Amino acid sequence: MELLFLVLLVAALLVWGSSLQRQVSKLKDRLRPISSIELYAKTARRIADSDLEKARDEATQILSAAKQESSELEQRIASLRADAKSAKQELVRVNEGLRLIADDAHLLEVGYYRPVYGFEDLPKYQEAIEKIKEAQKSMLRVAGEARDKAAAAYATRPINYNGSEAQGRKLLKKVLQLMLRAFNGECDAFIARVNYRNIITMQKRIQSSFDQINKIADAWDCQISRKYLANRLEELGLVYEYAKFQEKVKEEQAWIREQEREEEKARKEAEKRERDAAKKADSVEQAVREARQAMEAAAESDKAAFRKQIEALERELANALEDKKRAKSLAEQTRTGYVYIFSNIGSFGEHVFKIGMTRREDPEVRRRELGDASVPFPFDCHAYIWTEDAPTLERELHKHFEPRRLNLENERKEFFRITIDEIQAEVEKLKSQLGIAAEIRWTMLAEAKDFRLSEAKRKYLQFGNDRS
Template sequence: MNTTAFIALIIFCLPLLLLAISYHKAKKRKLEFEDQLKQVNREKSRLKNEKAQLLSKYQPIIDMELHTQRLLDEAEEQAASTRLEAEGVYAEAEQLRKETRQKLSEAKDKAELIKNEAREEANKVVSYAEEQAKEIAGDAYEAKAKADTYEKAIRAMRNTIDGYKDDYIIPNHSVLDDLADEFSHKDAGEELKAARKRVKTMVQEGHAGACDYVEAHRKTYAIHFAVDAFNGKVDSALAKVKHDNFGKIKQEIIDAFALVNHNGAPFRNARINQEFLDARLTELKWAVATFELKKIEKDEQAAIKAQIREEERAIREAEKARKEAEKEEKMLQKALEKARAELSKASDEQKAEYEAQLAELEGKLQEAEEKGQRALSMAQQTRRGHVYVISNVGSFGEEVFKIGMTRRLEPMDRVKELGDASVPFSFDVHAMIFSEDAPALENELHRRFNQQSVNKINPRKEFFRTTITEVKQAVEQHGIQDVHWTMKAEAAEYRESVAIGKVQQNEAAA
């Protein structure tokens, strides 16, 4: 083969050779890619298995999240439903509130209308009755009415000049008779506000006074003049409310009513209506009730504080007595030990003397121990104490007794305190009653003799006008029998003072 043919063959085979080489490389790359793909699939399978394991491990959490999400979705749906229902209920409530306000307003208007109609009807009835009385009695009726008016005016002028003195005394606490036991001064204060509001409303609406003028402006001026004069007197009287002047202030308001109506007669009978007088008297009643209830609550607080002080003092005294008893016990114990030691060494002649001394010391020791136990018991039992029944003939007269209570370890200390310089003579003790519940016994006796209380305004003074026999019977009715009673008061200081006074009078007469 020549060179040309060989070159031509090489040229012809070269593309085939290149194609074969490319095919071989492509096949090799394909195999490599397939190997890589298998590795990827294996890795993917591994990852899938790991994911499945992780999912199985955290499946409860995933389930809980799904459950929670479902609950949240349901809650949102329910909240939306509830909100719609609430909006509907609120709308209904608002509508009901508007209707209620409307009905209340209509009821108030209707009540006011009925009240005005009733007032007009009452005035018509009164006017008709007066006309009938005039027709029947003629001038005698007018004369009687004028006489009554003049009599009231004269009484009012006399009271204004001379003062009210004691002619109109009415106990302030009488205004509390119709009230419940739990009625407080705050309740009375609310009633007082309502009464004052009613008074103000009557003035504003023109129901406080009346006048016979035809001209509107003259009628209005006359009524205002009368009402202002009356209210000025009433306000001045109400400002003087104290613990003992309810009756006087009430009469002062009634006198102001009489005087203003009397002075208003020349101005076409410008006058204060009876209804307005009643309203102001009601205001006075609640002002006095508020004052009295405040005073009662203040006194109760003072009594509680005094009782606390008495108990604290009793505890201090009991503790002091206990310590003294312990000290005395120790001293007696030492004395006993010493006496026993000396007794063991004593001769036959001295033994009797030491034995008597030992017996005496043992008795004193027992007394000291009992005193200490009693003091400790009194300190621990806060309701134990003594109820005492005492009298002071020289200071308060016969058959007047004070029934009180003390928790002192030595109850006579309290009696001595009461007989200090504030009274001219010492108290006599008729009974000293020990009780496991001394406050309850004292309260029961106070209730039993409440009607016989000397001080009707302040029964906490604890003085009662009764007999010692009645007090004794009341105590025995509680099953308390073992009590020593002194039925007759000695009143030694008083009786000696009386005797000395008689001697001095006789000497002066001689």
């Protein structure tokens, strides 16, 4: 039994020893490369260098790819920004176009146009318009397809069509013709419709038409020149000023005709005054002759009474002859008359006065004429100033109060926003300068009877309705 145990133990030890020997052999094989520290260090360094080189190559590839992607992103961002800018510009043009072609209610907003030319007569305006038309014709005659920038519209580069540069020029010529036909058609329509209410709008419409047509033709590298745009805008302003000057001429002619009618009435009144004075003088002179004849035929006791009668008639005759002489003198004078100061609170409000002139013998006729059906209330008179040079006094007052004029476009409208005290002070200053000897009676407060009664009645009716 013990022998068997020993045999088994020996066998087990042999097996374990054999296994241990194999393990030791494998361990030696694995540890053989590092058996030498120097050999191990070299091997590790070689492996590390190889790994580092691979890492560098990978890092270089990653960095190159990142740079490429960054460049592509930058290009894409730049492209998107350019698209956004172009879209914004297009949106502005579209909105402007929609605003201009939509409801014309915006024309109610009147823009101020500052005159550029200010010619003194119509022929000069006509000459300027002709010059503009000649400049247009000159630009239209230039071949824009040859890229000549002096043309009304021109191409910025040549193109080939069907492989032919000649056919490309023909195509460009047709494109340019279509552009100019569209632009000129719209400009002509805008210019034909221009007036004081839409002058600023029409300028914007021409500019919008220019931008839209150039945007459409941009694909062909064609554009209308800015010089031609400036020419059409200049034509618009000139035509507007010409039409406005025509209106001014008509207004001045109407004013002249009114003045002529006024002078004719004044002349007839003066002639009637002269005839009446002469008739009265003749009548008194006849009475004097008859009284003298009667005195010669009368008894001596009655002659004293006739002498007194004749003396009274001779004094009356002297006055009549003086009136006749004065009436004749006034009829011959063309500058004598009244400068009047009127107000109309009900029609124009407080502190608005009309400063005008009349040559009528009775200036009240002029006040009644002004208070006709064209205004709701009659005018009140604050002063009638008689002078031998009424036009000069009127002109000086207008000149002094020019900045206070209500209508700055029509100088024939003689209304000013001032106070009666200011007018009186200026008249007193001008009296010595212009030699006005007549006394002036001032009415400082306007009666405005109809207006005040109307206001009182309106309040009464309003309160009466409220109480009911």
